[in-house]
Structures are given as C-alpha cells and as structure tokens.
Amino acid sequence: MLAAAAVLASPAAYAGRQASPAAEKPAFTAVNYAVAVDESASLADEDMAAEKAAAKRIALGDVSAASRVTVFGFAAAEAQGQSAVDPVCPRTTLDAAGRRTIGDCVGKLRKRTEKEGTGTDFPSAIRQGVHELSTGTDPSVPRVLFLLTDGVMDVSGSPKYGDPSHRAKEGERQLAAELENAAANNVQIWPLGFGPKPDRAQLDAIAAGGYQKGCVDLPSARPAADVVEGAKDLGPKLEKVFAAAHCLRYQPGPEGERPPATLEIAISPLATVGSIVVDKGDAEVDITYTDPAGNEVPTTGRARGSVFELAGADDTVEALRITDPLPGVWKIKAEAPEGHRSLPVGVSVLWQGELRGAITMDPPSPQAGQKATVTMRLQTRDNYAVKDPRDYAGLRVTSSLTGDGFAPVPLTLADDGKGPDPDAGDGAFTGTVQIPGDAAGALEVTGTLTASGLSADTRSEPGRVAPPQLPVTAALTLDDADVHPGARVTGSLAVSNTDDRPHTLRLSLADVRAGQLTLSPGEIVVAPGESGTRKVTVQVGAAGVFGDRLGGDGLLVGGTVTVVDTGSEDGDLTLVSSPVSVRVTPEPGLWEKYWWGFLTGAALAAAAAVAVVLLLGQRRRRRDPAGLVLRLVSESGDVVAEHRAGHGHKQWYEFAVVEPHRNPRIERRSNGPYAVQRSPEGGAVLRRRGGGRTRLTEQGQIQLADNLSLTLAGPVPGARTGGRTTTASPNPDSGAAGSGGSYDAYL
Incomplete structure (x- = not known):
C-alpha cells in the first residue's frame, strides 16, 4: 500500500515553462572597460594563472x-627596445563571437623575465587604459579601468623617468597627471591588489583620483580599491x-569542489539576465547545467522561455549567459577524466x-x-512579492508628497x-506624513527605488484632500491567504452612506499581472442611509498563469485593492x-491531499499483518507437540512405555514403535510411520503414514499395530524437552493409564 501511495504521489511530468509575461524587455547596461594586468617578475606562477582566470571570469x-x-x-620599460605595456586583447565586443575569442587572447598574458623590464609602471598602465577607453568610444557609455597588481609603483629602473635619484618623485608626478587625465575623460579606476606587497594607501589614492561618478548614484558604485591576500581569492574578488x-x-557560490561534484547556486527572481560563471581550473572539466525545474538546459539557443549562450567551454573558465532565467536553485555538475580532477571547481553568478x-x-x-501612512512594496517585474532581503541589499527608497x-x-x-x-525585512517600506493644513485639491505621493544592478523604478499614487465630512465611507477586510491555483479568497467591505442619494462604488485590483488575481464584484451600489x-472575492488564476515559477514554497502575489466613490460631488x-x-x-x-488516509491504511495494514503473525504464532504454539507424553x-491395559515428544517438524513429531514384542518403546524417527501434534480443541492428532489422521483425546486411546495402543499422559516432572526417550516400569497404582493428567497446562 505504501509503495502504491509513493507512485501515486509522484509529481507530474514537467510540462514546460511558459514565456515570461513581462510586457517589455529590459535594457542591459553596456560598459567599456579595460583590464590592466601586472606582469612584473615578482609574480609567482600561480599569481599569473589567477590573474588570467580573473580576467576571463569578468569578460x-x-x-x-x-x-x-x-x-x-x-x-x-627598463632598457632600450622595451615597453611598459603588452597589449594582448584589442577592443572586443562581448557578443557571441567576441566571447568565443576572449579566452584565447587573455591566455597570452605572461610573467616577464628579468631581461624584459620587471618594475611596476602605474602611470603607463593608466595612460594606456585611458587611451583605450576614450579613443573612438561613446562618452555616454561608462568607462572603467581595472588595475590588477601585486606590488607598489616601482619606476626606479625606468630611464624615461629621468635621473635615478629623481625617478620616484617623477613617477608620483606623472601618476597624479594620469589620474587627472582619467577624471577628465570620465574613466573610473578600480585597483585590486593581491599578495603581501600592495600599498593600500596608494591604491586608495589611485581609485580616488579617477572619475568618481558611478553607474548609479550610490556609494557602492563609487570607485574603490581592494586587496586580497592570496591568488585563490583574486577571481571572486575581481568579480565582486x-x-x-x-x-x-x-x-558567490559554495566553496569549490574537485570533480566529480555538483554545485548549487541560486538565481534571484529579480534577474532578467545573468551569467553563471564556472572556474574549472582545468580545461578538460565538463560542465552541465540543470535549472530549478530539474531540466538540463542547452548551452545555446532557446528553451522554455529562456535564451542560453555558452562561452569558454574549451577553456579553464566558462560562462553560461541566460536571458530570462528561471529563478531558484541551479545545479552545476562537474565531471572530468582521470588525471584532471586535482583542482577545485568554483561557481558564481553575475546578474x-x-x-x-x-x-x-x-x-x-x-x-x-491628518496623518497618512505611505507604503511602498517591492515586486518583481512579474508583480510577485520579493521574499529575500538579499535580493535588494543596498536599496535606496526616496519619497515625497506633492499637491495643490x-x-x-x-x-x-x-x-x-x-x-x-x-515587519522588518518583508519588502514593504513604510513611513508617515502629515498633510499640510493649507492643502486643498489634488495630492500625489511618489516613491523611487534605486539599487545597484536593478533598474530604477518610480511609482506615484494620486489622491485628493477629502472634505471634513464624507457622506460615504468604506473599510476593507481581506486577510492574507495561503491558497492553491483556482481558489477563492473572500473578504468583506464595510460601507456606510449618510447621503440622501445612492452612491456607486467602483472596485478594482492594480499592481498585479493579468489573470493572476481577479476581484469581484466590480461595482457596489450603496443605498441612501x-x-x-458586502462580500468581496479574489479569484486566483489557474496554475498555467504562473508557469514554472509556481514551485517549492510557492509565490507571493501582491496587488492593491482600490474602492472609489464615483458619486462624490467633486468627482x-x-x-x-x-x-x-x-x-x-x-x-x-495525492499524497499531500490524502496522507492521513494513506497513513491510516498503512497502520491498518500493519495492524492486520501483526494480527495475522500473532494468530499464526498462536496456532503454531497450540499445535506444537513439545511436552506431549506419549x-x-x-x-x-498396562503402560509399557512412555515418551516425551519434542517440537517436531512443522508442528508434527514423527516417531516409530520399536521392538514391539520384546521391549516396546517409542523412538523419534524422521519420516517415521507415526506423527503427532497438539489439537487446538485439546488432546492430540495422530497421523499415520498412508492412514489419515485420528483425534486422540485426553482420556482416549488409539489402537496401533502389534496389540499396542497409544494414549496421552501428563508431563514427566523434571523431564527435559528435545525428544529424549524415557521408559517407565508399569505402575497400576499410579493412575496414569487412561488419564490426561495435567495436560490442560499445555493448552
């Protein structure tokens, strides 16, 4: 029964994802950026490998x-013919073709030898970055320079900075000039140092010297320097x-694991485009991606409402770009042949x-x-409520009240x-405002949401200053509900009309995707006095309206119920x-609906099974011949022999009568001519080979061969079980012949 319940309770086959119902497609902000990678001789081999991987991860x-x-x-540049800068990747657009080639050119980065110039020329690096970002590019597109270094500025071996005794000072002067040039050309600089040598103060000054206006007016988007201790942390930090x-x-994803392994990472319901970035460490590692609905997704093309594009599959870093990704926990499975499983695989998401x-x-x-309470609730672009505060970390909400x-x-x-x-952290931002005493006519409350990585959104709610006395009032009671698709949520609208004429109230539901929630009735007429x-109902849409997003702990669908008096004197x-x-x-x-029935049935079945086992055991014990004295x-009429029966085979104790004419006695014999077992009605049952079965009562006897009969007697005091034969001398005075003795003790 439990097995059948498990089969019936298994989920239905995946029906496919519906396309996102968003009315408009988001615009993904483009950026022009350059990555300057330190190649000085002080780098360890693992540092250079980490720099390459980090550059690939962000590209x-x-x-x-x-x-x-x-x-x-x-x-x-410390000698004739040397250059401070090694161009490896020219300006590359990160479309499908560009993403396929970027890994190869990043791979050309190398650690310099002592003969190639091993200093750290920050002014030249910044000059090169500003030139690349400001020449022939659209000034309205953000310009960003990432500076990766393991040390401090060192131009002591560079002749172009003048006499050796003045090179440090000249280097500082040129660095300041290049930072001014970067600011003038709207180039942000984000330095990232690693290892034990970086000068944090110098890196902070470089970040502060460039252009300061970020992609959004938030502190998190203002250029800043950062430092990591080890090469292994460079890639994740640069991504951040x-x-x-x-x-x-x-x-960020979980701590990296060596293949074979399956890593999990979540994609927010707010994401409209994202990249799952996998640092494989070894190009031979093979990656497969499974969405939250359990489908292995393709690495290119469209599937179930999403668009996929993979880059870097044959490199040490790969990334799957997804437009309209299914929110939830994605699984990234890493497999590798023998000999290619020594390095951990890491995963992260940018979105x-x-x-x-x-x-x-x-x-x-x-x-x-009067005081009014203003609330701004956060929603996804599909009008679902935002449940995880981490999705909108760093959010800034501004609001104001305007009016006549x-x-x-x-x-x-x-x-x-x-x-x-x-409630804190529920995605609803609340405050109060006092309506000015001289307010009259129209009102409007406005709120703006601003967060890095999320498109800004401004919402407004019009209103009107009400007269001191309202002829019609209304109050809605509609509690939050937890329901399934197709269900109804009921509430009540308390109304009062002190006017001498009827008023028509119009009910509507806003801030919700069409078909998800429907409000009824649409109008209510309130009679004079x-x-x-009045009853109001919210109808929840069918499951198909919600598509694949209706899973796990469900969706929180929010809306705004509005009741308008259309019969007011002022409109x-x-x-x-x-x-x-x-x-x-x-x-x-079926299991979730009828689990109590399945458990009750299982309990009854288990009880029945126990009862059967107990009955069979009782029957077996009642038929067990052990202890019968034959x-x-x-x-x-003389008792010539006694024999105490053992347990027997399948409740039958088999025996034979030996030396019937000289010294008659009973001996246990497998497949003997006779067998005995207890009778549930009392006494015993004798089975003869080829002769059927005969009931042997406690006081009766059964004729055997050679003028001998079989009777029952009580147990022999102190006798042991196991079928051992006991022979007793005839004793007419004992009263044993024909008596059942204490046989009842065995029933």
Missing part, C-alpha cells in the same frame, strides 16, 4: 552583449569589484534585474492636517520594523487603497 561573465573590453599586461563598477549583482514598486497611501483621500497649495514634503520610508513599519457589509474620490497579498502554492499531489499401552 565571460558580463551580461551585456554590447559591452567592450580591452586587456593588456604591464610592468616597466566588477559587479560594483558595472552595476551588476554578484552571487542584472528589474525591481518594481507598488505605492499606497492610507487613507487614500486624507483630510488637511503647499511645497513638496519629503518622506522617510523604512523596512526596519520600527514605528509605522510593522445604508450601513452594512471620483478614493475611499480605500489597500494592499492584498496571496501566497499561491502548487496543488498538492504412552504405549498393552492389550491388557
């Missing part, structure tokens, strides 16, 4: 096919720095996304001087669980603007 992980990258190495400079979101808001004011039509007759009033909205905000409640007046939240979970399978009785 392949870029989510925009319009971004362009330049990669070059640098050290110092790259994400900050490029306004991407960065999601951009869209964040939307839904703003409400309560009351929606406040009176002058007063200057704009700034609002502070917070999601900290304090004051008017009921009426005061009471439409909003009486209610209330958020509604419905958690939609998948329809349960007596041979002569024709004259």
